[in-house]
Amino acid sequence: MVLDAVTPLATVAQLVSGPFADLFVNFPPDVVAGFLADATRMCEDECDRRLAPFTGIIESHRAAGIDPDEYGDAGGIPIDPQGVVGASYAAALGTTSLVRHVYLEQYAPRYPEMWSYSSISVLILRSFGGSQLIDPARLVGPEPDTGHLWFPLGTYLPTGSLIRVTYSGGYTNTVPASLSRACRYMAAHLAVTELRPGSTAHDADELKAQAAEILASYVRPA
Known part of the structure; x- marks a missing residue:
C-alpha cells in the first residue's frame, strides 16, 4: 500500500x-x-x-469547439515566422479550423501569484488515429489564474481528439x-x-x- x-x-x-x-x-x-x-x-x-503541491496529475480532455473569434488563417496580416510556418502546415493538411485551447482542472482559485505549474507534458491522440507529443516550449501557459493552455497556430488538433495532459503544480512555494x-x-x-x-x-x-x-x-x- x-x-x-x-x-x-x-x-x-x-x-x-x-x-x-x-x-x-x-x-x-x-x-x-x-x-x-x-x-x-x-x-x-x-x-x-x-x-x-501535487505531482504528475493526468487529465484527459476531449478537443471540442473552435472559437469563432480565433484567427486561423493568416489572410495577409503580418505574423511572425513561426506563425507563418504553423499556418502553412495546417493549410497543407487541409484545414485551419483546429482546436487551440484547453483548460486544466487545477488552477489557483485565489492568489495566482503564489501558484506555479511545472513538468507539463501534452500528448494528442487524434480521433482518426495517430498521436503527437507537443514540445512544452511551444505552448503558451498554463495560466495560474485560469489553467488556460494555448496551442500554437498550426498544431494539428482536430475536434474529437483526446488531449492528455500530465502536470505538477499547486501552492508550491507560498x-x-x-x-x-x-x-x-x-x-x-x-x-x-x-x-x-x-x-x-x-x-x-x-x-x-x-x-x-x-x-x-x-x-x-x-
Whole structure:
C-alpha cells in the first residue's frame, strides 16, 4: 500500500505553537504531521480542487469547439515566422479550423501569484488515429489564474481528439495564510472528535464550520 504523501497546508510548528497546542502537546511531531496531512485532504475535498503541491496529475480532455473569434488563417496580416510556418502546415493538411485551447482542472482559485505549474507534458491522440507529443516550449501557459493552455497556430488538433495532459503544480512555494488557518482548524476538529471528544475548551463542530467558512472562497464553481 502506498501512503498519501501530501505536503500539508500548515506546519507542525504553526499548529503546536498556536491556540490548539493543548490538543497535540502529548503527541510526537510525526503524529501531528499526520493530522495536518488528513486536514489538508479534507480542505481539498471541501473545495473540490487540489490546493497543496501535487505531482504528475493526468487529465484527459476531449478537443471540442473552435472559437469563432480565433484567427486561423493568416489572410495577409503580418505574423511572425513561426506563425507563418504553423499556418502553412495546417493549410497543407487541409484545414485551419483546429482546436487551440484547453483548460486544466487545477488552477489557483485565489492568489495566482503564489501558484506555479511545472513538468507539463501534452500528448494528442487524434480521433482518426495517430498521436503527437507537443514540445512544452511551444505552448503558451498554463495560466495560474485560469489553467488556460494555448496551442500554437498550426498544431494539428482536430475536434474529437483526446488531449492528455500530465502536470505538477499547486501552492508550491507560498501557502495563502487563509488556507493555512483553515488547515489548522480542520486538524483541531479531527483532534477533538477523535482524541478528546469530551473537550470543553474546543467545539469540534464550530472548528469545522470555521474552516468551511474560510474555504468557501476557494470552492470550485458549480
